[in-house]
Amino acid sequence: MRKENSLQHIILNGGNLFMPSVSVDCVIFGFHDNELKVLLLKMKNSASWALPGGFIYKTEDIEDAATRVLKERTGLSDIFLKQFHVFGQPGRAEKKFHINFLKKEGISLDKNNWIIQRFITVGFYALVDFAVVTPQPDFSSVTCEWHDLDSVGDMFMDHKQILLKALETLRLQLNHEPIGYQLLPEKFTMPELQKLYETILGKKLDRRNFQRRILSFGILKKLKETRKGGAHKAPFLYCFDLKKYRKALEEGLQGGW
Amino acid sequence: MRKENSLQHIILNGGNLFMPSVSVDCVIFGFHDNELKVLLLKMKNSASWALPGGFIYKTEDIEDAATRVLKERTGLSDIFLKQFHVFGQPGRAEKKFHINFLKKEGISLDKNNWIIQRFITVGFYALVDFAVVTPQPDFSSVTCEWHDLDSVGDMFMDHKQILLKALETLRLQLNHEPIGYQLLPEKFTMPELQKLYETILGKKLDRRNFQRRILSFGILKKLKETRKGGAHKAPFLYCFDLKKYRKALEEGLQGGW
DNA sequence: TTACATTGTGTCATATAGACGCAATGTAAT
DNA sequence: ATTACATTGCGTCTATATGACACAATGTAA
Known part of the structure; x- marks a missing residue:
């Protein structure tokens, strides 16, 4: 892993690179074997699964940030992607969890470090062609895998809630827009x-x-x-x-x- | 005006009180004389009209922040309020505009002041009973008034875009949920x-x-x-x-x- | 060759949506 | 008082959409 993408680099220098307090999380849907799938990350040092997410560069559009996360996790560009909700409860992240997580990685934090401040996250959902995705874990995770939507267990932070809201939104959208072009093969x-x-x-x-x-x-x-x-x-x-x-x-x- | 709500106080101390980089803006709809109205603020030292908005206290839920803004501008509690979109283009605020605006108010800023950093804003729309609203300007504005929706001119920053997106959302929502309870008198x-x-x-x-x-x-x-x-x-x-x-x-x- | 699950196509009854008719009614003009 | 009239209440008629289901055609496997 290149230093620029290492966990330590991001934790220590992220404050200079990214907008404070704001993140994006992506619910990436795929379809395979007649099952709706969602792409999840297995966190390092944890049993938790998380949504692919990321931070927003100081001069980057939030839609572009989500697009970038998608590209990094799936290898895909030019994908159907839509923001659907902001999750902004003050207690959605547990500081202790982050601090312990980083301690296990051998990173100790200043108490003012940007990463342990309160964050709100903008939820996006994406529809992708399962067959052409190459899942890639990020700096915080050990694996990146497709999961059956109906057998997703507990998740990191409020990610389960985000996932469910994405599904609810997708169901409603089904009445307003055609779906399938992004999820099915050409024929x-x-x-x-x-x-x-x-x-x-x-x-x-x-x-x-x-x-x-x-x-x-x-x-x-x-x-x-x-x-x-x-x-x-x-x-x-x-x-x-x-x-x-x-x-x-x-x-x-x-x-x- | 109490010092705690003065422009100067908020600009100089907001960094300690509020989440950085995130705001809320409310599109407050009312109905009167067979016209759809929207509550707008006339900015100090400017011809621009703006949506009522505000910042989020460090431990405050974003929905609560929007509710608070609504309460402050209309006097109303317990109102239909729904987030509908995040506006997060990097260029949505013009730094020069803010600096000039504050200079006219006799406030000079440190170049790292929180208020002139990049902000994203979470858009909310609200439906209120026109008859019982008492519009109140905020620290940045001289008046707070109802406007006919179809005669709203240019607006501050991207507020016109936010307003139009709110209207579009409201129109779509009309197919999914009943509307009227909040906008009409009891009978x-x-x-x-x-x-x-x-x-x-x-x-x-x-x-x-x-x-x-x-x-x-x-x-x-x-x-x-x-x-x-x-x-x-x-x-x-x-x-x-x-x-x-x-x-x-x-x-x-x-x-x- | 046959069995059978699956597909292509169509029917029927019912529900819903759009266009419009007409008598009843409350106020204002005469 | 009487009349005029815009508006309201309540209905009809038709076209279209929806839900439930019938039946023949077809490709593979027994």
């Missing part, structure tokens, strides 16, 4: 898209009504190919009509008032 | 409620279809009284069924998926 079948929706929503949908509805949005192109190799009738492949997809992203999907 | 007529929706959405709605839809939510109670005194047929008065209203707030209004 996919209708059952695969349906599984994605069912997984995000946590409930079963009627196969025929789902198809009718999703096609009515006019964002899919039906291809002439079918997915051979499955044990049953070969389903047609679809891809997103990117032009219409983007238009739907901007204008929103359905009406209401 | 109101169907045309008044419709005007509120039309004003927020910026478009006309059909009178009969509106009534059918809003009643279908089951959050209104029809009273036996009518609103006398208008120049036409007296419309019935309604009030919110608070129990069902709150339930609808929690569970959301309509389905989607």
